[in-house]
Amino acid sequence: MKPRSGTRTFGAVLLGALLTLAVGAGVVLAGVVHLPTSGKTSTTAAPATVVPTSSSKATMGTDSLERLYRSVSDGVVYVQSTTADGVASGSGFLLDSQGHIVTNEHVIDGAQNVQVRVGEQGSPVDAQIVGADPNTDVAVLKIDQSAVGNAHPLALGNSDDLQIGESAVAIGSPFGLQGTLTSGIVSALHRQIQSPSGAAIDGAIQTDAAINPGNSGGPLLNRSGQVIGINAQIATESGTSSGVGFALPINTVKKVVSGIENGSIGQPDQSQGQGQQQVDPNQVGPDGQQLAPDQGQGGGGEQVVPGDPGTGQQVVPGDPGSGDQQQGAPSLGIG
DSSP states (O other): OOOOOOOOOOSSOOGGGTOOOOSSOEEEETTOEEEOTTSOOSSOOOOOOEEEOOOOTTSOOHHHHHHHHHHHGGGEEEEEEEETTEEEEEEEEEOSTTOEEEEOHHHHTTOSEEEEEESTTOOOEEEEEEEEETTTTEEEEEOOHHHHTTOOOOOBOOGGGOOTTSEEEEEEOGGGOTTEEEEEEEEEEEEEEEOTTSOEEEEEEEEOSOOOTTOTTOEEEOTTSOEEEEEEEEEESSSSOOSOEEEEEHHHHHHHHHHHHHTSSSOBOTTTTSOBOOOOGGGBOTTSOBOOGGGSOOOOSEEOOTTOTTTOOOOOOOBTTTTBOOTTOOEEOOO
16 A cells, blocks of 8 residues: 655644644644554553543433443444554544544555554454545545454534534544443534645534543544544643543544545555545535535634634644644644
């Protein structure tokens, strides 16, 4: 597998979530953990954890969380990609029993090899990149159907029906700890975040469920166990969770996945032999086809901008090559 184009400009985005020494508060792409080349991590194996992050009455009780975890956890996968810079890991989830998996584009960006582990006890298996779109930060992988085993694909919900205050559950592999569950609520809706390509993604879901490096690509679920979003970014001063995370809305993901699978989005540029076709997420129709410019839905999301009184945060560009951020300025990044 040839590495895809890896040099892109991020408006104040930390590449790869390795660089957690931010000067000010920032938004970090929520979860690529770069691993030592030896394959060993500095942590020991740990069981799945349940960490409620909000005392709101809208959150689910422990019994409900346990039932939800048992019903969906085998459909959440660990994703590891090997690039020219080393080995990185993130999360993803099964779309169907044929072995299609959804994750974030930034989890597999520039990957020369991708492996997936289905279930905490499973062995890593090779995965093919079906397609990826940096403008929406969505990628589709494919593993052999035999590797799916008895794992259950996750059901997709409807992000248009979400209400602020309802329960939200994140499952993924923060810091490589596969099968970790955290819970909270939908804190806000219609946020606007920046994709790896610098394009605006409207309709992002804000949650206080803990999201950390390694959670990227994993599902954000409702109380029924349906996927309502893909965990992608966090606002942070330290590079770890501060209770402000962002997930790509699942209705946007559905459109992009459809476009990837029918070949209209995120396919390699045959003229150059690598790279992905980029599309504006606001120019994707309900069937996944790219629309003409005058057919798009336009903006409408709430954008985090310098001096935005709604957030109290300022977002300014940093140096994407080094991950450095301008002094005293919160920023957007990848964790």
